[in-house]
Amino acid sequence: TRTSKPKRILAYVEKHAVPGDAESVVNAIDAYCSRVEWAMNVGSDKGKILDRVVSETDPDTVLELGTYCGYSTVRIGRLLRPEARLVTIEMNPDNAKIAKQIIALAGLNSKIEMLVGSSSDLIPQLKKKLDMKTLDLVFLDHWKIFYLPDTRCLEETGLLHKGTVLLADNVVCPGTPEYLKYIRNSSRYRSEYFPSRLEYLQVEDGLEKSVFLG
Numbered sequence: 074t075r076t077s078k079p080k081r082i083l084a085y086v087e088k089h090a091v092p093g094d095a096e097s098v099v100n101a102i103d104a105y106c107s108r109v110e111w112a113m114n115v116g117s118d119k120g121k122i123l124d125r126v127v128s129e130t131d132p133d134t135v136l137e138l139g140t141y142c143g144y145s146t147v148r149i150g151r152l153l154r155p156e157a158r159l160v161t162i163e164m165n166p167d168n169a170k171i172a173k174q175i176i177a178l179a180g181l182n183s184k185i186e187m188l189v190g191s192s193s194d195l196i197p198q199l200k201k202k203l204d205m206k207t208l209d210l211v212f213l214d215h216w217k218i219f220y221l222p223d224t225r226c227l228e229e230t231g232l233l234h235k236g237t238v239l240l241a242d243n244v245v246c247p248g249t250p251e252y253l254k255y256i257r258n259s260s261r262y263r264s265e266y267f268p269s270r271l272e273y274l275q276v277e278d279g280l281e282k283s284v285f286l287g
C-alpha cells in the first residue's frame with residue numbers, strides 16, 4: 074500500500090537510529106523532518122524547552138495528549154527515571170501503530186503506555202484504568218480545539234494535584250486561543266509563555282507552561 078509520512082519517518086529511523094538509544098531516535102526524526110519533509114513533531118527548538126521543563130519537574134507520572142509518531146513521547150521518556158510512567162493518547166490508529174514501533178526502537182516500552190482513542194473518552198478512565206493517582210506533568214499537543222475541554226476534564230476527574238505542570242505546544246501557531254484565554258485568566262493556574270519557533274521553520278510559536286495551584 075502507498076506509504077504515509079509516518080511510515081517514511083519510521084523507515085528513516087529504522088535505518089539511521091541505534092536501537093535502544095532514545096537520543097539517536099530523536100535526532101533521526103529531526104534530521105529527516107528538517108531535510109526531507111516537514112512533520113508536526115515538537116522539534117528541537119521547542120524540544121529543548123520541553124526537556125528543561127521535564128527535568129525541572131522530574132515527574133513520576135506523565136500524560137501526553139497527541140502522540141503522532143512518538144517524537145515527543147521519546148523525547149520525554151528518555152529523561153524519566155526508570156520507575157516513572159508516561160501514558161500517551163493517540164486517536165489515529167495508523168499513527169499509533171507507527172509510534173509504537175518508534176517507542177519500542179528507542180527502548181522505552183517499560184516506561185511508556187499508549188492508549189488509542191479519543192482523549193475525552195480516555196481521560197475519565199485514567200484514574201481506575203491505570204491506577205493513576207494524579208499526574209505530575211501533562212503535555213498537550215493534540216487537536217488544538219481539545220486543549221481546553223480536556224483540561225477541564227482533567228480538573229474534574231481529580232487527575233491534577235497542587236503543582237501539576239501543564240505544558241501546551243502550539244499556543245501561537247496553529248494557536249490555541251480559547252485555552253490560553255482560560256488558563257491565563259484562571260486563578261487556579263500560574264502560567265508562563267516560552268517563545269520559540271514552529272518546528273523546522275522560521276515561524277513564531279511557543280510553549281505555555283501552567284502550574285495548577287489546586
Ligand SMILES: O=C(NC/C=C/[C@H]1OC[C@H](O)[C@@H]1O)c1cc([N+](=O)[O-])cc(O)c1O
Nearest residue numbers: 113114139141164165168214215216243247
Ligand atoms: O495539529 C497539530 N497537532 C495535532 C494533531 C492531531 C492529530 O493529527 C494527527 C495525529 O493523529 C494527531 O492525533 C499541529 C499542527 C501544526 N501545524 O503547524 O499545523 C504544528 C504542530 O506542532 C501541531 O501539533
Ligand SMILES: [Mg+2]
Nearest residue numbers: 115214242243
Ligand atoms: Mg505540536
